[in-house]
Amino acid sequence: MRRPLIPVLLLAAVSIIGIVAMLVAESVWDWAFLAMAAAPLVLGAAMLRHRRD
């Protein structure tokens, strides 16, 4: 039951770390953390482009 959720939880964790780290971080790191925060959206858009079931 838990295994299929691991990628989803990992993706959510990356996003949460990005969102929180962006609040703490300064200057150049902001972009790296913004990318982490937006990672699920970007990955989702990429998946939609490549999968046409």
Add this chain to the structure above:
Amino acid sequence: MSSETPSRWYRANLWLHRWVSLVVTIPFLILCLTGTVLIFHEEIDAAMGIVPVSPGLTGDERPLAESVDTVLAAYPDQKIIYLGIDAEEHPGLAIINTVPLGDTGFDRAALRFTSLATAKLTEERIESETLTGFLLDLHAQWFLGPVGELIGAFLALLVLVSLLSGLVVYAPHARRVAFGALRKGRGPRLLQLDLHNFIGTVVLGWALVVTLTGFLLGFGTLATGLWAQGELAHVQAEYGGEAVDVRAPPINVDTAYRAALAAAPQGWHVSSIMWPGTDYSTRRHYTVLVGGSGLNERLVRVVLVDAETGEVPGTAELPWYLKAITLSEPLHFGDYGGMPLKLLWTACTWLTLFITGNGAWLWWNRRKSRRRQAVRTKAIS
């Protein structure tokens, strides 16, 4: 899943996800719509001329006391209770709150701005009369004041339950249908269900952050009151002393500013000054909030400055619960990372708005088809 009987855990979560989500659908739609506008509150306020255009820092600023004198001269029946300096959002401006002479709280506070370069008044409006103020009242308090905040916290809790139960319900689906797969051409229900699951997983991290921080923010007024009645009341009793003239304290605001800065760690800055005789200071002390950079910019420290002598009798950190609530605000509104973060917040809000609506449609559609099925079965029998 189809060949197995769903476990009790799964059925309980399905029930929770379905009914809790349906209960919060309408309030959540309102929260998403008002939240979308509030993400851009700075831009909207600036465009509507409610907040004056920040002139920027020139390095040639007038003493703060001159701004104070300007405001007091313009409003002789009022006193100043707060002066804020926000070099990032409002560079070159002093943000000043005035209240009628007998008041100690912010309930009837009016917002004034002065230019730090000229010490002259700029625009003046009261926050609650603006469009964003109106929407914030709806979003944060449902027009019900502190009780509305607690209702908001309860709604956030329901959304959190909906998210977590949705995750449990999604698990068997994730095993059968690949991430990102949309079963097109097999009816609208399957397509909408795949969209619901897919978008739900994409916005999960963001939704957890916004929901949890929304829950904490719902306790903002309660926690501040708790702090004021507990730790602050203790400080007020300890450092009571003889009251000073709250409209014109013997030590002016610039001296209080410098004293607080000297007591703060190296590199920190003053963000807010509250006058003596308010709910958040003593009868003879200024309460000055100082912040550092990064996380410390949010986790401010409190410095008391004696308005008679200019001495600093003590500094204190905010209690953990106020720190959590203070940190929750930017994380909830997504207004700390410039336009790219605001656009990400908007995209996530709209996607969440979509799955809220499409989730309700899935329930309604299933109900409708079950009814049709029942009618057919009845007709055949």
